[in-house]
Every structure is written in structure tokens, then in C-alpha cells.
Amino acid sequence: MTERVYNFSAGPSMLPLDVIEDAAKNLANYNGCGQSVMEMSHRSKEFQKIIDDAESCLRRIMNIPDNYKVLFLQGGGTLQFAMVPMNLMTKSGKADYIVTGTWAKKAAAEAKKFGDAKVIATSEESKFTYIPRVTKDDIRPDADYVYIATNNTIYGTHFCEDAVPDTGDIPLVADMSSCILSEEIDVSKYGLIFAGAQKNVAPAGVTIVIVREDLLGNAPENIPTYLDYKIHADNGSMYNTPPCFAIYIAGEVFKKIEAEGGIGKMNAQDVAKAEKLYNYIDESKLYKCPVENKDDRSLMNVVFVTGDADLDKKFVAEAKEEGLVNLAGHRSIGGMRASIYNAMPMEGVDALISFMKKFEAENL
Numbered sequence: 001m002t003e004r005v006y007n008f009s010a011g012p013s014m015l016p017l018d019v020i021e022d023a024a025k026n027l028a029n030y031n032g033c034g035q036s037v038m039e040m041s042h043r044s045k046e047f048q049k050i051i052d053d054a055e056s057c058l059r060r061i062m063n064i065p066d067n068y069k070v071l072f073l074q075g076g077g078t079l080q081f082a083m084v085p086m087n088l089m090t091k092s093g094k095a096d097y098i099v100t101g102t103w104a105k106k107a108a109a110e111a112k113k114f115g116d117a118k119v120i121a122t123s124e125e126s127k128f129t130y131i132p133r134v135t136k137d138d139i140r141p142d143a144d145y146v147y148i149a150t151n152n153t154i155y156g157t158h159f160c161e162d163a164v165p166d167t168g169d170i171p172l173v174a175d176m177s178s179c180i181l182s183e184e185i186d187v188s189k190y191g192l193i194f195a196g197a198q199k200n201v202a203p204a205g206v207t208i209v210i211v212r213e214d215l216l217g218n219a220p221e222n223i224p225t226y227l228d229y230k231i232h233a234d235n236g237s238m239y240n241t242p243p244c245f246a247i248y249i250a251g252e253v254f255k256k257i258e259a260e261g262g263i264g265k266m267n268a269q270d271v272a273k274a275e276k277l278y279n280y281i282d283e284s285k286l287y288k289c290p291v292e293n294k295d296d297r298s299l300m301n302v303v304f305v306t307g308d309a310d311l312d313k314k315f316v317a318e319a320k321e322e323g324l325v326n327l328a329g330h331r332s333i334g335g336m337r338a339s340i341y342n343a344m345p346m347e348g349v350d351a352l353i354s355f356m357k358k359f360e361a362e363n364l
């Protein structure tokens, strides 16, 4: 078997090796119960403990207030693009979207199927290289919610605290698929947060939804049962069979974060990794980060280009030979993207920078 590579994929992406190895040890016989988590009934005592522990640990590490429900759903971030308007765009039928990348754009397009979804700000004209600042005056006072994608996985941008709009009493909805657990946030500022797990949490298959209780129960009666958040809240995420194995791994990742000092500690490591990489890119003559405003740069997805598409391809191919894999930018924009989620160790970033230096020396 070849050694494990440094995987810079945007998702599915690296998981902590100790979590994988521990899961492997328990794979056929979980904690001596005689069966695998992949096999056990979701109604069993063992699985009930797994999901309860996962939820309570997430509540502790994210400091989630009691008036919020935590749901473990399926369908990825993409299904949330529809579930959010179906459940929340139900009073005035209006919702305001800040479009800072492909995912937010898709979410806005989906919401238009259900009502008056308005793009109140976008950075599309500059290829999504910055985060527009929105004030209360930009928001329609009767909007049912305001929507953002906190971290833009494809373009490598992120809403810093100052850029997160103050929406007053209007619920703020945030897609945190590619940055959940990477920074401490005040959950009470949000009406609803969602995140597909396969970027910074667990294998694909589970989507975390954190929703304020008063936003539940307003969905029209004719929507499919599965798409009503209240059904899942009332049934402890077990209205139907949940993605058991992915929830189990998510719980193990939450426990590890807690044991290692919490999200603040993760954030310090993430900042150190990202700063090292951005500093090198800014100093180098070959590479350039298209996101010029440093406050808007993502800690999780570092996007860079050489300015020559063929050289970018050569970079990605040669990096792969060195065990630095999945460095190609998203197929829609090209260039390079190094996704450095929580599970990417500093050694991976160091190995990438050494390779970038060598490549620069050979190709400049």
C-alpha cells in the first residue's frame, strides 16, 4: 500500500487519521457489542447513544443555545437550498440573498421556485473575488430571512465577522458547509445554520442543521413530509433511517475537537496554516491569490493561480507525483485550490509550500 497522501480536496476531504483508525478498530465489532455501526438498528440502544452523544458534544463545542434544534439530515447542502425556502419563506414569501459564489447562486435560484427571492448583493461582476458589505438598508424589512454562504469553497472567500450582515430581527440563514467547526461563532445571531459534513466534519451522507425553534412549524402542509424540519425535530432526527455511520464519525470528530481544546484551538491552528500559505503566495513571484482583500480570504480553501493555464495543469500533475493530491481548482474556474480543513496537518501545508518553491524555481 502506498503511504497516505496529503489530500487537498475540497470535499470529500481528509479526516483525522486517529478517528479513521479508531473506527477501523471498531468496524466489525463496535465497542464489544458484537456488530458494526453499519449494521446496527438505528432504534437500538447503542445507536441512540451514538446520536445523543454526537448532538450533545456538538452543542457543547459550538455553544448552541437551548432554543435551537440540532438535526442530522440527508440530501447534502444542496437539499437545504430547497428546504430553507420551503420552511422559512412562508410569511411574506420574500427572502434576500447575498450571492458570493456558485453555491449561494444555486441557493438563490432554488429559492426563486418558491417565492420572491431577491439577490440584494453580489460580487459576481468581479468573479466572486470579494465579499460585498451589506447594511440593514439593503435588506427588505419584510424579508422572511437573509441568506449567506459563510465560506465560498470554490472562490476561496469567507465572511469575516465584520462582513456578516446585521439583520436585526430578520433571521439570518447561513450555509457553513465548508467552514463549520473552523471558527467560534455566536449561534444566536443566526436563525438557521446548515452544513454538509463531507468538508470539515465526516464522510458524505449527513447534513447538520441547527435551527431556532420558533422557525419550525411554518411549512405549508402540502410539502413532502421529509422536507419539513419540524418532522425531524419532533423525531430526534429519526423520522426515518438516518445516515448512521456518518453520524457516528461526526460524533467522533466532535469528541476529538472537544478533547483537544475546542473550536478556538482549531481556529488557531487553521489561522496558522492559512497565514503561512497566503504569506508564501504573496511573497512569491509565480503565484497569485485572486482574493486581494485579506479579510475576505478563506481559512479553509486557498485559491491561487500562476496566470498560465498550462502551467497550472503542470503544477497539479507534478504535485500529485509528490503525494500532494487534488490541488486543481474547481472545474468551473481552473487554477489551483488547496483545501486545508481542520484535519490537514501543518506538515501538509509545509510539504505544499516546499513543493511550490521548487516548482517556482524550475518554472519562473
Ligand SMILES: *Cc1c(COP(=O)(O)O)cnc(C)c1O
Binding pocket: 011, 075, 076, 077, 078, 079, 103, 149, 151, 152, 153, 175, 176, 177, 178, 196, 199
Ligand atoms: C460543497 C458545498 C455545497 C454542496 O454540498 P452537497 O453536500 O454536495 O450538496 C453547498 N454549499 C457549500 C458552501 C459547499 O461547499
